[in-house]
Amino acid sequence: MAGDVRLAAALAPGDEVAAFASAHPAAGGIVSFLGQVRCGDGVEALELRHYEPLTLPGMQALAATTLSRWPLDGLLLIHRIGEMAPGEPIVLVCAAARHRRDAFAAADYAMDHLKSDAWFWKRERVAGVWRWIEPRAEDHADRARWG
Amino acid sequence: MSATLIFLGRLEDIAGGAERTVAVGPFAAVLAALEPQLAEALREPFIRMALNGVLVADPQTVLLADGDELAFLPPVSGG
Numbered sequence: 001m002a003g004d005v006r007l008a009a010a011l012a013p014g015d016e017v018a019a020f021a022s023a024h025p026a027a028g029g030i031v032s033f034l035g036q037v038r039c040g041d042g043v044e045a046l047e048l049r050h051y052e053p054l055t056l057p058g059m060q061a062l063a064a065t066t067l068s069r070w071p072l073d074g075l076l077l078i079h080r081i082g083e084m085a086p087g088e089p090i091v092l093v094c095a096a097a098r099h100r101r102d103a104f105a106a107a108d109y110a111m112d113h114l115k116s117d118a119w120f121w122k123r124e125r126v127a128g129v130w131r132w133i134e135p136r137a138e139d140h141a142d143r144a145r146w147g
Numbered sequence: 148m149s150a151t152l153i154f155l156g157r158l159e160d161i162a163g164g165a166e167r168t169v170a171v172g173p174f175a176a177v178l179a180a181l182e183p184q185l186a187e188a189l190r191e192p193f194i195r196m197a198l199n200g201v202l203v204a205d206p207q208t209v210l211l212a213d214g215d216e217l218a219f220l221p222p223v224s225g226g
Contacts, residue, residue, distance in 0.1 A: 051155055051218055053200030121156035122224040129217040132157040 003063030003075035007056055011089045020076050026123040027073040029100030029146045031107040032092045039086040047083045048090065055119040062113050070106040072097050077110060079118070084139050109146055116143040150211040152177075153218035159186045174209040177217075195220040 004020075013034050033050045036094040037046045048055075063075050073146040076094040084090065093110050123132045154162040155186045159187045162185050169177055188194070196203040199217045203209055211217060 054197055120223055122211065135222045136226055
């Protein structure tokens, strides 16, 4: 089974989760994670840049690895690209499984790898000035949990 | 006979644009033709490269041919 992996200019998380859940009626558990642009620190906007030849193939490879590690009925990875405002959704991960533990673990694993490995470059605008965001050591530590 | 360089992340600011058309040739010659400040930023060991969408293991083996696209990838800041 292949995951549903998308880069998107817009994201309606509620609709996506509902559609995903109804597409996997045999799954007893659906775990979803929604990442949104944090409000505060004077951030006016966030921009996600990607590199077409690497970013989507990399996410598809992550989906394949996630599906191979847990017995899932389905996996959804949607990542926003472009400019977004505080409070807007950035990323949605949904995992469907017969039993909830697999769904929790798979969604956690996929998010840790999206945060540390995926080919995205982020910048934020504060007081009208754009600034690139450097990698965080915590993201690499989170990924290292999975061996 | 030209190739395209793609600059991701903060490299775009240093280059003054997201991409640039350059003459074909070996990697060292392509870098030598750029502004010194940009060439130095591209040579940083943590900058990875992709030639036509495939990650490059050893930059010294890169030989740009007509129509090639070489992307410079700084460490990702995560999704």
